[in-house]
Amino acid sequence: MANPSNSRSPVIAAIATPPGRGGVGVVRVSGHDLANFAQRLTGRFADSSASPQVFPQARQAHLCRFLAQDGSALDEGLLLYFAAPHSYTGEDIVELQGHGGPVVMQMLLGRCLELGARPAEPGEFTRRAFLNHKLDLAQAEGVIDLIDASTQAAARSALRSLSGVFSEQVHAWRDRLVDLRMLVEATLDFPEEEVDFLEAANAFGRLEALQSELVNLLARARQGSLLRSGLQVVLAGQPNVGKSSLLNRLTGDERAIVTELAGTTRDVLRESIQVEGIPLHIIDTAGLRDTEDVVERMGIARTWKEIERADVILRLVDARTGITAEDHAIDSRLPANVPVIWVFNKSDLVEPEAEVATQELVIYLSAKTGQGIDLLRAALLRIAGWEGRGEDAILARERHLIALAAALEHTGVARHSTAQLELMAEELRLAQEAVNSITGEFGADDLLGAIFSRFCIGK
Numbered sequence: 264m265a266n267p268s269n270s271r272s273p274v275i276a277a278i279a280t281p282p283g284r285g286g287v288g289v290v291r292v293s294g295h296d297l298a299n300f301a302q303r304l305t306g307r308f309a310d311s312s313a314s315p316q317v318f319p320q321a322r323q324a325h326l327c328r329f330l331a332q333d334g335s336a337l338d339e340g341l342l343l344y345f346a347a348p349h350s351y352t353g354e355d356i357v358e359l360q361g362h363g364g365p366v367v368m369q370m371l372l373g374r375c376l377e378l379g380a381r382p383a384e385p386g387e388f389t390r391r392a393f394l395n396h397k398l399d400l401a402q403a404e405g406v407i408d409l410i411d412a413s414t415q416a417a418a419r420s421a422l423r424s425l426s427g428v429f430s431e432q433v434h435a436w437r438d439r440l441v442d443l444r445m446l447v448e449a450t451l452d453f454p455e456e457e458v459d460f461l462e463a464a465n466a467f468g469r470l471e472a473l474q475s476e477l478v479n480l481l482a483r484a485r486q487g488s489l490l491r492s493g494l495q496v497v498l499a500g501q502p503n504v505g506k507s508s509l510l511n512r513l514t515g516d517e518r519a520i521v522t523e524l525a526g527t528t529r530d531v532l533r534e535s536i537q538v539e540g541i542p543l544h545i546i547d548t549a550g551l552r553d554t555e556d557v558v559e560r561m562g563i564a565r566t567w568k569e570i571e572r573a574d575v576i577l578r579l580v581d582a583r584t585g586i587t588a589e590d591h592a593i594d595s596r597l598p599a600n601v602p603v604i605w606v607f608n609k610s611d612l613v614e615p616e617a618e619v620a621t622q623e624l625v626i627y628l629s630a631k632t633g634q635g636i637d638l639l640r641a642a643l644l645r646i647a648g649w650e651g652r653g654e655d656a657i658l659a660r661e662r663h664l665i666a667l668a669a670a671l672e673h674t675g676v677a678r679h680s681t682a683q684l685e686l687m688a689e690e691l692r693l694a695q696e697a698v699n700s701i702t703g704e705f706g707a708d709d710l711l712g713a714i715f716s717r718f719c720i721g722k
Contacts, residue, residue: 271295272294272295272354272391273294273380273381274292274293274294274295274297274300274379274380274381275292275293275294275380275381275382275383275384275387275388276290276291276292276293276372276375276376276380276381276382276383277290277291277372277382277383277387277388277721278290278291278368278369278372278721279291279358279721279722280363280368280721282365283365284363284364284365285363286362286363287340287360287361287362287363288360288361288362288363288364288367288368288371289358289359289360289361289721290358290359290361290368290371290372290375291356291357291358291359291383291388291721292356292357292358292359292375292380293350293351293352293354293355293356293383293388293391294354294355294380295347295354295355296355297344297355297356297357298317298318298319298344298346298355300357300378300379300380301318301319301342301344301357302318302319303378304329304330304342304357304359304374304375304378305318305325305327305328305329305330305342306328306330306334307319307325307327319342319344319357320344321344321345321346321349322343322344322345322349323343323344324341324342324343325341325342325343325344326339326340326341327339327340327341327342329342329359329361329371329374330374331370331374332374332377337367337370337371337374338361338362338367338370338371339361340359340360340361340362341359341360342357342358342359342360343357343358343360344356344357345357345358348395348397351388351392351397352388352391352392352395352397353391353392353395353396353397354391354395359371359375383721385719386407386719386722388721388722389403389406389407389722390403393703398425399427399430399702399703399704400701400702400703401424401429401430401433401663401701401702401703402424402425402426402427402430403703404424404660405421405422405423405424405425405426405429405658406425406722407722408420408421408424408425408491408658409421409422409425410719410722411491412490413542414490414537414540414541414542415540416490416539416540416541416656417490417491417540417658420487420490420656420657420658421658423657423658424657424658429657429658429659430701430702432480432657433480433698433701433702434702436473436476436477436480436698437695437698437699439469439473440473440691440694440695440698441695442469443466443469443470443473443691444688444691444692444695446461446464446466446469447461447466447684447687447688447691448688450684451684451685451688461681461684467678467681470674470677470678471678473674474671474674474675474678477667477670477671477674478671480657480667481664481667481668481671483656483657484657484659484663484664484667485659485664486647486656486657487656487657487658487659488658488659488660488661488664489541489542489647490540490541490542490656490658491658491660492542493535493541493542493543493544494541494542494543494544494574494575494643494646494647495544495546495569495572495573495574495575496543496544496545496546496573496574496575496576496577496643497546497548497566497569497570497572497573497575497576497577498510498545498546498547498548498577498579499548499551499566499570499576499577499578499579499593499597500550500551500578500579500580500590500593501550501551501552501579501580501581501587501589501590501593502549502550502551502552503550503581504550504579504580504581504608504609505579505581505608505609505630505631506547506548506550506579507532507547508608508630508631509577509579509606509608509628509630510532510534510545510547511630512630512631512633512636513534513536513543513545513636513639514534514536514545532546532547532548533545533546533547534547538640538643538644539644541643541644541647543643546569546573548562548565548566548569548570549562549563549565549566550563551563551566551567551593552589567596570597570598570601571598573598573601574601574602575601575602575603575604575643575646575647576597576601576602576603576604577604577606577639578594578597578603578604578605578606579606579608580605580606580607580608581607581608581609582607582608582609582610582612582613582627583609583612583613585607602624602646603624604624604625604626604639604642604643604646605624605625605626606626606628606639607625607626607627607628608628608629608630609629609630609631610627610628610629610634610635611629611631611632611634612629613627624642626638626639626642662700662701663701666697666698666700666701667697667698667701669693669694669697670694670695670697670698673690673691673693673694673697674690674691674694676690677690677691677694
């Protein structure tokens with residue numbers, strides 16, 4: 264793998280703080296021989312005769328004036344210097360902390376470009392950190408996940424990935440797989456002893472254990488992916504069953520108009536909430552019924568489109584009437600592969616003896632009073648499969664899930680190929696390649712480009 268430090272990558276610079284005004288703004292520079300760069304930028308030079316200290320000293324904050332080409336001051340602030348390889352990118356890094364006005368930041372960036380830097384591309388700082396082996400690919404993705412985290416649980420999980428927890432688990436699994444591969448491939452030279460040798464070494468038991476561990480790792484990764492994307496939860500039912508009231512209750516705000524008139528909601532309304540750190544995207548929809556109203560029919564058509572895209576359907580029914588013939592007509596059109604939670608709303612208007620015992624996916628509640636809302640939240644978490652996984656969830660990306668699933672498939676084929684050791688060895692090799700792609704041991708350039716292009720400038 265190419266290493267920029269060996270090819271003398273050009274100096275790059277970028278504003279590392281968000282656009283707009285702020286008390287402090289940061290310009291970040293990465294490259295080689297940046298001590299000289301800092302001296303030219305500030306007009307301060309190493310003078311061993313005057314002082315034993317050399318400017319800039321690594322990992323110390325220096326109060327400086329940042330100078331224009333003609334020597335006039337652009338700003339005054341702090342300069343920090345991190346000498347390679349003890350820096351984020353593995354190269355020399357200079358950070359200029361100045362006053363956070365957009366004009367000041369642009370002036371400082373322009374001066375850095377005059378001194379020979381070029382503008383950094385999106386994610387280029389973290390890309391260099393990856394190529395210089397400061398981070399692996401999963402850790403690098405943890406950086407952007409931490410920046411993009413929308414919940415505290417997602418931030419904690421992203422920080423674990425950035426700290427290398429996910430990578431360590433992948434590496435540990437891969438190392439045990441490599442040991443098994445060596446065992447299997449070593450027997451290929453001794454065909455008359457191969458089965459006895461593998462049985463004596465418990466190779467088949469090791470493979471079964473590896474597959475079991477991978478099943479658990481994949482399950483945790485799937486649950487962790489919920490922290491990023493969340494669940495699409497669609498409220499569906501006839502008019503006036505309380506969908507908008509339930510939306511308001513879940514969000515804790517009057518987000519939807521609620522009236523006694525059937526068909527008040529005519530379009531899709533979206534709101535996002537969090538339950539145990541899991542983002543839930545609640546989608547209120549038009550009531551499903553036969554109607555001649557053109558606008559309402561358009562809203563109903565949009566409702567069915569949302570139902571088809573749902574991760575979970577909250578199927579609302581008026582507890583006073585129960586499931587009617589109209590409800591059966593609706594149910595016949597629901598997607599077969601989407602989980603459904605039956606919500607019998609307006610339970611406060613039902614006599615206690617008339618209520619049906621609550622089952623796992625049947626909730627009696629009152630959107631008006633809030634009774635039963637906690638049961639609904641718990642049911643949504645069960646549907647998500649969360650069940651308190653917050654502390655060990657892996658904030659996985661889709662490519663991680665694909666890689667783990669592929670490794671699981673290959674190990675499964677290997678388990679059923681014990682009579683054909685050449686095929687078994689090949690499947691184990693393919694499983695290793697799949698998990699290697701997670702941390703980037705064999706990352707292709709196009710994969711790297713796709714990942715790092717999503718980063719912000721200066722990170």
